[in-house]
Amino acid sequence: MNHLHIPQAALTNSDVQACFDAAVYNLADINTVPCDYSVYNATGLLDPALKLMFRAGGDYQTPWTRDAAINTWNAGRLLLPRVGRNTLLAVCVNDKNGDPIIQPDDQRWDRVVWTVGAWQYYLASGDQEFLTIARGIVARGLKQLDEEWFCPETGLYNGGSFFNDGISGYPKDIYEPGKDHSFMGEHPRTQTIQSLSTNCLYCESWRILARMNALLGIEDPEPLARHLALKERILRTFRRDDGHICYLRYPDGRMELYESNEKTAQEYLDMGVTNTLAFGPWLIRDGVRNDKDIASMNKGNNPRVAIGMVEKGHTFAMMLEGRHTGSVGAHLDFLADRMLEKGCTLAINLDGGETACMLFMGEQIS
Numbered sequence: 001m002n003h004l005h006i007p008q009a010a011l012t013n014s015d016v017q018a019c020f021d022a023a024v025y026n027l028a029d030i031n032t033v034p035c036d037y038s039v040y041n042a043t044g045l046l047d048p049a050l051k052l053m054f055r056a057g058g059d060y061q062t063p064w065t066r067d068a069a070i071n072t073w074n075a076g077r078l079l080l081p082r083v084g085r086n087t088l089l090a091v092c093v094n095d096k097n098g099d100p101i102i103q104p105d106d107q108r109w110d111r112v113v114w115t116v117g118a119w120q121y122y123l124a125s126g127d128q129e130f131l132t133i134a135r136g137i138v139a140r141g142l143k144q145l146d147e148e149w150f151c152p153e154t155g156l157y158n159g160g161s162f163f164n165d166g167i168s169g170y171p172k173d174i175y176e177p178g179k180d181h182s183f184m185g186e187h188p189r190t191q192t193i194q195s196l197s198t199n200c201l202y203c204e205s206w207r208i209l210a211r212m213n214a215l216l217g218i219e220d221p222e223p224l225a226r227h228l229a230l231k232e233r234i235l236r237t238f239r240r241d242d243g244h245i246c247y248l249r250y251p252d253g254r255m256e257l258y259e260s261n262e263k264t265a266q267e268y269l270d271m272g273v274t275n276t277l278a279f280g281p282w283l284i285r286d287g288v289r290n291d292k293d294i295a296s297m298n299k300g301n302n303p304r305v306a307i308g309m310v311e312k313g314h315t316f317a318m319m320l321e322g323r324h325t326g327s328v329g330a331h332l333d334f335l336a337d338r339m340l341e342k343g344c345t346l347a348i349n350l351d352g353g354e355t356a357c358m359l360f361m362g363e364q365i366s
Contacts, residue, residue, distance in 0.1 A: 040090035043100040053087040065110035069117025077124040108159025115205040135212040155233040161195035194249040255309040283336040284347040301329040308347030319358045
């Protein structure tokens with residue numbers, strides 16, 4: 001690669017010097033490869049004088065979208081920025097209108113991590129022409145990804161966690177029995193889970209688009225609003241009260257309430273129901289109290305337990321102790337009112353009694 005300018009370093013620490021030299025050798029001599037413009041210059045935007053790109057690495061000779069972004073982000077933008085620029089554009093194609101977009105694929109994070117790689121390249125290079133090109137690619141990409149993977153009910157994006165394309169990286173119940181393929185995309189449950197890492201990439205991508213707009217004088221309040229809304233939703237969904245962070249949200253998270261004669265067991269299975277509870281009376285349905293049944297079954301103060309749903313993925317459970325000196329319990333109408341106060345749009349009374357207790361994450365909390 002003698003025609004490329006490769007940064008050199010003269011370091012006093014020989015170990016650090018060896019690491020730097022090895023990194024430069026790996027990037028420039030091993031993973032910088034000829035770029036076939038008949039294959040990779042679909043947009044016509046690649047440097048006509050360069051004809052080089054970063055391959056994905058290892059046994060992969062092609063650039064791949066996520067690897068193009070990460071290799072440019074982590075090293076290429078600083079050591080070989082021209083090759084980094086070429087690599088980012090080598091994974092783009094033109095849409096039906098002739099505008100450049102990131103090439104479609106079947107992995108949830110590839111097209112969104114491209115935004116971060118492109119932004120990091122711009123920050124290192126100050127390439128204004130690329131900024132203009134990348135801004136259009138990012139805006140079109142996020143619009144397309146919204147249509148494909150955004151879930152308006154939860155305010156999050158569906159799909160597996162970043163760079164976690166092997167099914168062994170997920171909980172066992174995400175695995176589809178009988179599927180021998182290791183690629184997570186072959187296991188249907190991975191299509192509807194929502195993961196922390198991938199949603200963080202979306203959150204950052206909306207922020208990057210807002211910054212690109214500001215630099216180019218484009219007035220559009222949506223990207224910043226989307227960034228802030230997604231950030232708030234991520235914190236609400238994945239951060240637990242004990243300070244721990246969850247990395248995965250399971251599909252749907254919806255609760256529904258039916259009378260005992262409304263559905264058959266087979267109908268529940270056909271609906272995709274994974275868990276059922278058979279108790280009563282129901283306390284709240286569609287945000288309205290069940291005053292008739294509450295009045296007829298409201299038999300004094302007793303230990304009470306209820307479970308309800310505020311929104312998809314947000315379940316709320318309440319237990320009221322009773323029949324001892326510390327607490328006498330409560331009426332059903334008191335329980336229903338408390339569930340409404342907590343924002344439940346649906347709630348059902350469960351089995352209470354003196355022996356009832358509440359456990360969370362394996363620990364008894366009442």
